[in-house]
Amino acid sequence: MIRVAVGTVVIALALIAVDGAWAQPVFSPSQDPMAGSRVFTAKGCEKCHAINGVGAKIGPDLAKSTRPHSFYDVAAALWNHLPRMTERMKQLGITRPELTSQEAGDLIGFLYTLGYFDRPGDAATGRKLFVDKKCSVCHSVGGVGGSVGPKLDSLKQFASPMYLASAMWNHGVAMAEVMKAQGIERPTMTPQELRDLSAYLAPATGGSAEGPLFVLPGRPELGRSLFVDKGCVQCHKVGGTGGAVGPDLVAMSARRSPVEFAAAIWNKEPAMLKAMASQNVKVPQLSPEEMADLVAYLYSVGYFAGGGSIPRGWVVATNKGCLHCHGAYGERGKPASDLTRAKGLDSSAAVVAALWNHAVVTPSVAGKKMPWPTIQPKEMADLVTLLQSLQPRTQ
Numbered sequence: 001m002i003r004v005a006v007g008t009v010v011i012a013l014a015l016i017a018v019d020g021a022w023a024q025p026v027f028s029p030s031q032d033p034m035a036g037s038r039v040f041t042a043k044g045c046e047k048c049h050a051i052n053g054v055g056a057k058i059g060p061d062l063a064k065s066t067r068p069h070s071f072y073d074v075a076a077a078l079w080n081h082l083p084r085m086t087e088r089m090k091q092l093g094i095t096r097p098e099l100t101s102q103e104a105g106d107l108i109g110f111l112y113t114l115g116y117f118d119r120p121g122d123a124a125t126g127r128k129l130f131v132d133k134k135c136s137v138c139h140s141v142g143g144v145g146g147s148v149g150p151k152l153d154s155l156k157q158f159a160s161p162m163y164l165a166s167a168m169w170n171h172g173v174a175m176a177e178v179m180k181a182q183g184i185e186r187p188t189m190t191p192q193e194l195r196d197l198s199a200y201l202a203p204a205t206g207g208s209a210e211g212p213l214f215v216l217p218g219r220p221e222l223g224r225s226l227f228v229d230k231g232c233v234q235c236h237k238v239g240g241t242g243g244a245v246g247p248d249l250v251a252m253s254a255r256r257s258p259v260e261f262a263a264a265i266w267n268k269e270p271a272m273l274k275a276m277a278s279q280n281v282k283v284p285q286l287s288p289e290e291m292a293d294l295v296a297y298l299y300s301v302g303y304f305a306g307g308g309s310i311p312r313g314w315v316v317a318t319n320k321g322c323l324h325c326h327g328a329y330g331e332r333g334k335p336a337s338d339l340t341r342a343k344g345l346d347s348s349a350a351v352v353a354a355l356w357n358h359a360v361v362t363p364s365v366a367g368k369k370m371p372w373p374t375i376q377p378k379e380m381a382d383l384v385t386l387l388q389s390l391q392p393r394t395q
Contacts, residue, residue: 032106033113034110035110036105036107037110038106039103039110040110043099043103043107044097047094048085048089048092050063051063051114052064052119058088063114070302070303071348072378072384074108074112075108075348075355075377075380076375076377076379076380078352078355078356079355079375080372080374082355082358082372083360086360098356098357099353099356099357100353101344102349103353104349104350104352104353105348105349105352120199121192121195121196121198121199121200123196123200124200125196126196126197126199126200127200129196129197130197130201133187133189133197134179134184134187135197137184138178138179138182139151139152141153148178148182149175149178152201162292162295164194164198164201164259164262165261165262165265165288165291165295166288168262168265168269169265169269169286170285172266172269172273176269176270186270188267189266194259194266195259198259218293218294218296218297218299219292219296220296220297221297222297223294223295223296223297226293226294227294230294231281235275235279235281236248236249237249238301245275245278245279246272246275258292261298304348307385308378308381308382308384308385309382309385310382310389313382313384313385313387313389314386315382316379316382316386317383317386320373320375320383321362322373324370326338326339327339328340328390341392342354342391345388345390345391346388347388348384354387
């Protein structure tokens with residue numbers, strides 16, 4: 001099982017918002033995934049949910065969910081499942097916990113990062129792939145294999161997928177030329193194949209199967225600068241800004257784990273090199289640390305993707321029944337609080353905390369109770385934006 005050093009599980013993701021103000025750091029002291037992991041335990045989430053098989057099985061394993069985990073995806077899911085979760089907690093004798101804005105932000109940050117670290121590969125399968133993919137024609141492990149390329153026994157850094165990704169990128173041109181001279185067709189790699197190959201190479205290169213695997217965490221704020229400095233922006237857009245030679249990496253849902261990113265880099269390198277040559281772009285070299293920073297940046301850009309709209313927020317508040325109970329601008333005769341006088345909703349996380357802490361009641365219209373309103377992630381973004389805009393401005 002892959003174990004990640006405590007200091008790296010945070011990933012240090014100072015995530016960057018994409019809509020309008022994407023220089024704003026969102027994983028900072030105000031949103032800390034490591035703190036979010038503690039909130040997950042302290043608030044009793046593990047009594048119903050597991051993380052990678054660790055925890056209860058009443059609810060789904062949150063690390064195995066294939067659904068998106070952006071801020072608004074998680075916020076919408078928390079709201080939509082609130083009645084069901086509240087009822088289940090009541091049956092189990094669990095008091096529904098309340099969340100502060102800090103706890104809500106940390107918890108969502110933690111849930112967003114669950115897919116960042118890769119599951120372990122299978123070393124036996126990797127050994128077979130080392131031969132089947134023709135790696136052994138050029139490289140040797142344990143004295144077995146070719147001598148065209150370097151021996152892999154001394155490359156202990158293969159334990160890190162970021163080292164693997166940077167090595168495959170930096171030596172891609174040279175390896176392609178050698179493979180062509182040897183009459184070897186360049187193999188493609190699926191993420192799982194690369195996981196298995198890495199699992200084989202790590203013990204082979206001296207890494208302990210029982211020791212910790214130090215995965216470079218990456219610094220998104222530096223990754224953003226590298227995206228420009230290394231020329232990536234000349235071909236790719238991120239959040240609508242950049243070149244049009246390659247695809248927009250946000251539109252492609254570039255939230256990839258390190259090994260998934262390494263596989264994509266390897267498979268697409270020939271096309272990228274051709275495109276860079278046509279654009280007169282120098283092929284950049286990337287250190288493992290720089291590769292980690294780029295991956296963290298690309299992983300982060302979808303966190304706040306799809307910012308909200310105040311006008312659409314009013315539509316959501318109306319259509320979802322919020323304004324059946326809540327007044328606005330001093331409106332009288334409503335059973336719940338005036339939304340324009342609510343205090344403390346000065347951040348997206350604060351709004352989500354208030355929604356989670358909301359009483360599980362539904363309004364009645366013409367004597368009939370309305371069903372609990374389901375809110376889609378885009379609608380959640382609009383509603384959060386609206387509620388934040390209603391906060392009184394301090395002079």
